[in-house]
Amino acid sequence: MMGGYGGYGGGQFRISPAVKWLIIANVILFIFQMIPRIGPVVTSLGALSPIAAFLHFQVWRLFTYMFLHSTQSFFHILFNMLALYWFGQELEEMWGRKKFLIFYFICGAGAGLFSLLNLITNPYVLVIGASGAVLGVLTAYAHYFPNRQVLLFFIIPVRVRTLVIGYAILSVFMVSFQSGGTISHLTHLGGIAVAWAYMKYSRAAETFINRHIYSWNTRKQKARAAQALNRKRYFEQEVDPILDKIAKQGMESLTSSEKKILKKASKKDKYQFSKRKILPFQ
Numbered sequence: 001m002m003g004g005y006g007g008y009g010g011g012q013f014r015i016s017p018a019v020k021w022l023i024i025a026n027v028i029l030f031i032f033q034m035i036p037r038i039g040p041v042v043t044s045l046g047a048l049s050p051i052a053a054f055l056h057f058q059v060w061r062l063f064t065y066m067f068l069h070s071t072q073s074f075f076h077i078l079f080n081m082l083a084l085y086w087f088g089q090e091l092e093e094m095w096g097r098k099k100f101l102i103f104y105f106i107c108g109a110g111a112g113l114f115s116l117l118n119l120i121t122n123p124y125v126l127v128i129g130a131s132g133a134v135l136g137v138l139t140a141y142a143h144y145f146p147n148r149q150v151l152l153f154f155i156i157p158v159r160v161r162t163l164v165i166g167y168a169i170l171s172v173f174m175v176s177f178q179s180g181g182t183i184s185h186l187t188h189l190g191g192i193a194v195a196w197a198y199m200k201y202s203r204a205a206e207t208f209i210n211r212h213i214y215s216w217n218t219r220k221q222k223a224r225a226a227q228a229l230n231r232k233r234y235f236e237q238e239v240d241p242i243l244d245k246i247a248k249q250g251m252e253s254l255t256s257s258e259k260k261i262l263k264k265a266s267k268k269d270k271y272q273f274s275k276r277k278i279l280p281f282q
Helices: 017-034 038-046 050-055 061-067 074-095 097-121 131-144 160-175 185-249 256-268 270-275
Strands: 005-007 149-152 156-159
Touching: 017 038, 017 061, 017 074, 017 097, 038 061, 050 061, 050 097, 061 097, 074 097, 074 131, 097 131, 097 185, 131 160, 131 185, 149 160, 156 160, 160 185, 185 256
Parallel strands: none
Antiparallel strands: 005 149, 149 156
């Protein structure tokens, strides 16, 4: 579970759309988790289990686990949602809702992938909590605003960058003492690592992807243009002479091969037929 920290802020209360709905979803599922008999089922179906996710291919757990929290301590969900509220809104305003949500789920799922290492030490551990995704958000926030200060444990002023580095070091240290439970320091470390990699390489990755998508779209457009040109040539060379013959001599003048050409062309490109005001040949 993330340690408590607070941010400096003020003004009118507001909350951005993606952050709002993420918080609402987390709170609703937390309420379900607290309902007797229903709660354990919800947790067991959504928690990230290395055995279930990676050996039984229940990949949805890489996403559902980040919406579940420990019901034994209200602080688990409280600090995660406060951190999401404090640091997520400014990122969403900078990036837009779509990019922010993509980043959030990449960090959460990527942090979950780090839990694969639990197969070595404790394959039956259940991991829950938004901490991996939220730490990813905090890492991105530290990238843009490294010298902003937050209140560690609501008391000690600390720069955001220092907080992230400290938490990463703590997570590395605590991994050695991981002994099961519902909170994984591997997942925390994964959230920070994935966010760091995203911030460092996302622009290059986006450029690479956009370049290849542009290249692929260009090739696709050229292929479509070539097909359209071939169809046009086919009609001009094969079909139009037959249509001219019909106009001059009537349908009775067509040979069986010419009828086959018209029938094939009517199925091949109805647009060209309608363009020439000819009904599909029966």
